[in-house]
Amino acid sequence: MIGRRSHEPELQAAEYVSGEMRRRERRRFDAHLVGCEDCWREVSFGWKGRGLAEASREVAPPGLRDEIRAALSIAARPSRAPRRLAVGAVAVALVVLLTLGAVAILGHRQPGAIDAAITAARTETLASRGPSTHAPPDLSEEGLVLVMGERVDLAGLPSDAFMYRDAAGESVFLFVSGSRFPTARDSTARPDGMGWQARSDGMTLVCGDRPVNYLVISENPSLVGPVEHMVKTSGVFVA
Numbered sequence: 573m574i575g576r577r578s579h580e581p582e583l584q585a586a587e588y589v590s591g592e593m594r595r596r597e598r599r600r601f602d603a604h605l606v607g608c609e610d611c612w613r614e615v616s617f618g619w620k621g622r623g624l625a626e627a628s629r630e631v632a633p634p635g636l637r638d639e640i641r642a643a644l645s646i647a648a649r650p651s652r653a654p655r656r657l658a659v660g661a662v663a664v665a666l667v668v669l670l671t672l673g674a675v676a677i678l679g680h681r682q683p684g685a686i687d688a689a690i691t692a693a694r695t696e697t698l699a700s701r702g703p704s705t706h707a708p709p710d711l712s713e714e715g716l717v718l719v720m721g722e723r724v725d726l727a728g729l730p731s732d733a734f735m736y737r738d739a740a741g742e743s744v745f746l747f748v749s750g751s752r753f754p755t756a757r758d759s760t761a762r763p764d765g766m767g768w769q770a771r772s773d774g775m776t777l778v779c780g781d782r783p784v785n786y787l788v789i790s791e792n793p794s795l796v797g798p799v800e801h802m803v804k805t806s807g808v809f810v811a
C-alpha cells in the first residue's frame with residue numbers, strides 16, 4: 573500500500589497524549605498528525621478524555637507548548653533565524669490551529685465547570701483538593717453507598733463532590749458549591765422554575781440552587797432523582 577506506513581494510531585496517540593513519547597518521536601508525530609486522520613482522531617479523543625479541552629491554553633501538551641513558545645519567539649526575531657526554523661514554527665502553529673478546531677467540533681463545548689463535572693462522573697475520577705466542606709449526606713436508605721467525598725475544583729469553580737454507587741455498581745455524582753453552577757448547553761428549564769436539566773454525552777444532569785447550589789450527574793437517569801430529592805428535603809444543606 574502506498575503512502576501510509578503501517579502504524580498504530582491508538583497506541584501512538586496514547587503515548588503522545590500521556591506525555592510518554594520521547595522528544596524526537598513526538599516531533600515526528602507532530603508532523604504526522606497534520607496529515608493522518610486516524611492518529612488525529614485518536615489524539616483528539618485522548619485530550620478530550622483527559623479533560624484537557626476545557627481551556628485552550630491546556631489543549632497542547634506541556635512539551636508541545638514549550639516548543640511552540642520557543643518556535644514562535646525564534647520566528648518573531650527579525651529574520652536571523654534560518655528559514656527551516658520558521659517553517660517549523662508554521663507547522664507547529666498549524667497543529668495547534670487544527671487542535672483548537674477539532675476540539676471545538678468534537679467537544680460539545682459545555683461551560684468549563686460542567687465539562688469538568690461530566691468528565692469526573694464519566695471517568696469516576698476526582699482530583700481531590702482536600703476533604704469536602706460538607707459532611708457526606710447519607711443515602712443508604714436509597715440503596716446508595718458513599719464511595720468518595722472530596723473538595724474539588726471544577727475548572728475554577730470550587731465544589732464538594734460526592735460519589736455514590738448502587739447495588740448494581742452504577743454511580744451517581746453530587747456536586748455542591750457556594751457558587752452557582754453555569755447552565756449546561758441545550759439544557760431545559762425545570763417545570764417548577766427551579767434550575768435546569770440536560771443530557772450530555774450520555775449523562776443526565778440536574779441542577780438547582782435551593783437550598784444550596786447543586787448539580788447531580790449520572791449515566792442512569794433513575795439515580796438522579798433520589799439524590800436531588802435528598803438535597804432538597806433532608807435539611808443537610810440548610811445553612
Ligand SMILES: [Zn+2]
Nearest residue numbers: 581608610611
Ligand atoms: Zn497516523
